[in-house]
Amino acid sequence: xxxxxxxxxxxxxxxxxxxxxxxxxxxxxxxxxxxxxxxxxxxxxxxxxxxxxxxxxxxxxxxxxxxxxxxxxxxxxxxxxxxxx
Numbered sequence: 001x002x003x004x005x006x007x008x009x010x011x012x013x014x015x016x017x018x019x020x021x022x023x024x025x026x027x028x029x030x031x032x033x034x035x036x037x038x039x040x041x042x043x044x045x046x047x048x049x050x051x052x053x054x055x056x057x058x059x060x061x062x063x064x065x066x067x068x069x070x071x072x073x074x075x076x077x078x079x080x081x082x083x084x085x
Contacts, residue, residue: 002026009057009067020044026061034059035081042085052082 004015007026018037021044023029029037037058042050053067055078060067070078 004029004061007061008065009060014054014057017041017045017049029058030062034062034078038081038085047085050082050085052079055082 002025004010004018004023004026005012007029010018018024018029018041021037021040023032023037023040032040034055038050038055041054056067056070056075059074059078060070063070
């Protein structure tokens with residue numbers, strides 16, 4: 001079981017929010033994928049708790065890279081998804 005805070009971009013606060021939304025570890029996060037994890041966060045904590053920064057942080061964590069290294073195409077997809085929340 002991979003602790004969430006050992007993943008890139010995941011600090012203690014985001015890890016706590018994820019755990020409260022039923023995402024206890026890195027494997028669960030990877031299995032769900034970014035969009036489903038974001039939907040869980042929004043459902044549990046409200047849309048106002050989800051920002052584009054968190055969306056890209058989660059995708060970077062899933063890919064194992066800093067969010068600034070996400071491919072521009074993926075950033076654009078996530079931006080569209082975020083705007084549609």
